[in-house]
Amino acid sequence: MDFTWSNQQRELLDAVGRFAAQQLDYNVIENDRDGVFNQDAWKKCGNFGIQGLLVPTEYGGLGMDPLTTVACLERLGYACKDNGLLFSINAHMWTAVTPLVYHGSEAQKKKYVPGLCDGTLIGGNAMSEPNSGSDAFSLSTTAVKKSSKYILNGSKIFVTNGPVANLLVVFATVDKTRGPNGISAFIVEKGSPGMNVARKLEKMGLRTSPMAEVFFEDCEVPEENLLGKEGTGSSQFTWAMTWERGCILASAVGSMQRSLEKCIRYAKERRQFGQPISKFQLVASKIVDMKMRVESARHMLYYCAWLRGQGKSAYLEAAMTKLYISDCWVKCCEDAIQIHGGYGYMTDYEVERELRDAIGSRLYSGTSEIQRNLVASLLL
Amino acid sequence: MKILVPFKSVPDPSGTTVPGAAVSAPKSVINPFDEIAIEEALRIRERGEATEIVGVTIGGPATDEQIRFALAMGIDRAIRIDDSRALDPYAVARILRALVEKETPDVVIMGKQAVDDDSNQVGQMLAALLAWPQATFVSKIEFLDNKTRARCTRETDAGLEVIEINLPAIITTDLRLNEPRYVSLPGLMKARRKPIEILTCEQLGVTAQPLTTVLSTTPPPKRVAGTRVESVEELVAKLRQEAKVL
Secondary structure (H helix, E strand, O other): OOOOOOHHHHHHHHHHHHHHHHHOOOOOHHHHHHOOOOHHHHHHHHHHOOOOOOOOHHHOOOOOOHHHHHHHHHHHHHHOOOHHHHHHHHHHHHHHHHHHHHHOOHHHHHHHHHHHHHOOOOEEEEOOEOOEOOOHHHOOOEEEEEOOEEEEEEEEEEEEOOOOOOEEEEEEEOOHHHHHHHEEEEEEEOOOOOEEEEEEOOOOOOOOOOEEEEEEEEEEEEHHHEEOOOOOHHHHHHHHHHHHHHHOOHHHHHHHHHHHHHHHHHHHHOEEOOEEHHHOHHHHHHHHHHHHHHHHHHHHHHHHHHHHHOOOOOHHHHHHHHHHHHHHHHHHHHHHHHHHHHHHHOHHHOOHHHHHHHHHHHOOOOOHHHHHHHHHHHHO | OEEEEEOOEEEOOOOOOOOOOOOOOOOEEEOHHHHHHHHHHHHHHHOOOOOEEEEEEEEOHHHHHHHHHHHHHOOOEEEEEEOOOOOOHHHHHHHHHHHHHHHOOOEEEEEOOOOOOOOOOHHHHHHHHHOOOEEEEEEEEEEEOOOOEEEEEEEEOOEEEEEEEEOOEEEEEOHHHOOOOOOOHHHHHHHOOOOEEEEOHHHHOOOOOOOOOOOOOOOOOOOOOOOOOOOHHHHHHHHHHOOOOO
């Protein structure tokens, strides 16, 4: 077993770290407070090559393997404090770009993927509905075929990138009686007649990542925008979720590393009772816990991505990776606040924001409880 | 117009290590002042005033990484003079003179100094060896008279000085000349396919024996965290007794 990066990987990872440190290390406090999405940073990431990391070169991507891809995203998370931006990028990559690349027709790929890679287009995914979250396949948005169009009706909630997306992958059923086998995926462009991106949703964390509720009222979608075949939506969704669970928290590992380093610096500088607080074993112990979480989370992440790169489904590993890293991230953020004491509770110290950002990771891409169910179902 | 940009690999001044790397190697980067020189050359080419940018560095195979970075930024071709010895500015200037005579550029743009040894000598020595005009510490470059002359703004202790020099010439860059672009991943991937020309001092017909020897190198003392004082009296006392500046 060899844990060293190749020279090429190291070069790419260095370039990502450098790019992120120079271009993405901006102040997030105001954007977080006001819920502002950084479109300029999105463009820069596109130009730099982030959104297309995993996409084959013929569609404007870099054709990277999954392991190098997650390592790049980890570097991004290390240098860029805007967790919301990174969440938006991840949602775009795993729920719009990857499904299009793998399930899209040649014409769909040529039309959309290059723009999704270079930052000119923003994608998202509309699955959850007010009454179907964890029980995703009980969705009730319908798609009825009329001549050369599908007519969509229903509403979607928690649509990441909804307010800024140029296209959404929307799941709807063509026949409710067929259950999961009736679910189909559609590429719906912004401004399609009958599509209404309603209110922007206010949230606890990841506030720089815009999220919306989207309504479809006799929304017309041309038949060529059906993604894959009718009735394959649920398998496409499960497939995409495996990618998402395995990779979406790559940047969280980078963020944990950053928090760890920040806590180490603070614990060595901050003096109480005549000595640096790092000398207190209760503080030191928290730092050790953080370090162990970062290292173990990173190994889970890399191993799962490596399996994907070997062509394995990694269904179990992806669920465990998501479950484990999200838990580590939240706990690291809690420890970081505790180490910083009252200052950690203050917005200016940028520690409390990390916790608010981290908590969502236990909810999106399947709650921690759902991940446990998945893992249990494969073990028992 | 052809531009030659010599650049040097230096230890990463930001000192960042790669988190998560099982085996972490010390990272090198292009000397930041040289990166500014590369950026300026690219901008001159983008304005249509240059047709070719040739980058050159001196070092072993490890410096290929920085060369690929320069290629990814957009220089047209790169030369590595294969010499891993610890060279001093005069040796570097003599090697570069041989290369300038071979490549015959219209202008050489390079960093005013490297951030590792801060010598600030190679540009000036190269100009002297070639008997070319020089403009050092430059924060602005314009070409005049059908690119036979350059008007350069220099940053001096007394203020900004504007001079005009005849080409061919040596220009060394200061910090405020520009802000270098970032290298994209597609650029880096493409750069891997561009060949790097390898030359030796023998091929250039130059024997550049360093005249100086570095005896030892030690990192600067670590900065200790500051302390908060309660009163002006305490501050003055500390400045007298500890800092000894009063």
